[in-house]
Amino acid sequence: MTTQGVSATPAHQVYDVVIVGGAIMGSSAAWFLTEAGFQGRILVVEKDPSYAQCSTAHTNSCMRQQFSNALNVQISQFAADFVKNLRARIGDDRVPELTIQNYGYLYLADNEGFAETLRANQKVQLAAGAETRLLSAEDIRAEYPFMQVDDILLGSINTKDEGYWDGGTVFDWWRRSARARGVEYISNEVVAMTRKGARVESVTLASGEVVACGTVVNASGPRAARTAKMAGVELPVEPRKRYTWIFTAETPLPRDLPLTIDPSGVHMRQDGPTTYMVGSRGEPDPAVEPDDFVMDHSLWEEHVWPIVATRIPQFEAIRLVTEWAGHYAYNTLDQNAVLGPHPEVENFIFLNGFSGHGLQQSAAMGRGVAELITHGAYQTLDLTPFSYARIAAGQPMIEQAVI
Incomplete structure (x- = not known):
């Protein structure tokens, strides 16, 4: 049986790596495993091969260097380099040449506490090679005269490798290239695992097959x-x-319009030549079911649009074109990724909890997981701070720049 051109049945009963989830994180890990020279069998299990309901399909596909943690800056810098050199990285002349639309992120601070955070963050970013500029309210008025900033004390913007990029194309080519290199994708779902001591020995599929595995990678996004x-x-x-x-x-x-983060948390940016995009969390912001994509129509009228139109008065007269709801895989401890093995289940690898940073972090994180599996340790960026150890200890990895 096949679904969307992908078989539902695994070709083998034993795999060296089973990746649970085939969207951008799972496909990044799969592709980087092949790039690292991993020789074993790799199985990617994806419950929805159309990817219509995955977080990757609902993303706003942005990238930024403006983080407070230097490691997060480096992760995005690798992503920017990867995107801009996608054809050479994949090694296929059919791959399109991509760029980053560098309109930047514009953070707005309406209080001295956040203004001081922007100043401290800029120092970290400049030291890492970003080109972040601090803007007074007068500077913002001069550069963006359509913006109302009477309540703003300070802004922060970087227009080097920061803005929109085509995440869908990167995902598509990771998946295509991984399959061409021998990675097996199936349309199925992992519904159970058999664990013996410190190892997961097998996964059970919704169709009933039991697949033995050397390593399991949890790349299941909001279902993590x-x-x-x-x-x-x-x-x-x-x-x-x-x-x-x-x-x-x-x-x-x-x-x-740069991706402008209002002090309320609502953010807005240019989307196309004549269209604009606005994003917001819910008010309140509870956990939901992973298949709940119902829009809250009152949120726009009662909360979001008034904020947008106050910040940019020209947006009082607009026409909605489309709308959708997606999911953050939200790490409730610190809104940073969880990466690497569980301390008590040595062959269970986390690739989870990106809290809205997933697309821009997918290249470095997929590469890191591939290095762990292939070499037993990180070979490029040391991603150890994202390990599960901090979860077990209840010690957050601090990142001030979370949207």
Whole structure:
């Protein structure tokens, strides 16, 4: 049986690596395993081969260097380099040449505490090679005269490798290239795992097959905690809705709109030549079921649009084009990734909890997982700070720049 051109039945009963989830994280790990020269059998199990309901399909596909943690900056820098050299990286002349639309992120601080955070963050970013500039309210008015900033004390913007990029194309080519290199994808679902002591010995599929495995990679996005529970471990990652609206303005802005983070948390950016995108969390922001994509229509009218129109008065007269709800795989401890093996289940590898940073971190994180599996240790960026050890200890990895 096949679904979307992908078989539902594994070709073998034993695999060296089973990756649970085939969207951008799972496909990144699979492709980087082949790039690292891993010689074993790799199986990617994806419950929805159309990818219509995955977080990858609902992303706003942005990239930034403006983090407070230097390692997060380096992770995005690798992503930027990878995207801009995608054809050479994949090694296929059919791969399109990609760029990053560098309109940047514009953080707005309306209080001295956050302004001081932006100043401290800039020092970290400059030291890592970013080109972040601090802007006074007068600077912002000069560069973006359509923006109302009477309440703003300071802004922060970087237009080097920061803005929109085509995450869908990168994902597509990771998947295509991984399959061409021998990675097996199936349309199925992991519903149980058999664990013996410190190892997961096998996974059970929804269709009934039991597949023995050397290593399991949890790349199941908002379902990550459910997958972890199958291995008998806890993971503080839950699905939280993130809402997106696309609109046109009766009077378009005279220049591209950077991804502007209002102090309320609502963010807006240029989407196309004549369209704009707005994103927001819910108010309140509870955990939801991973298959819950229902829009909260009152959120736009009662909360989001008033904020947008106050910040940019030209957006008082707009027309909505489309809207959707997606999910963050939200790490409730510190909104940073969880990466690497569980300390008590040595062959269960986390690739989870990206909390909205997933697409821009997928290249470095997939490479890191591949290095762990192939070499037993990180070979490039040391991603140890993302390990499960901090989860077990209840010690957050601090990142001030979370949207």
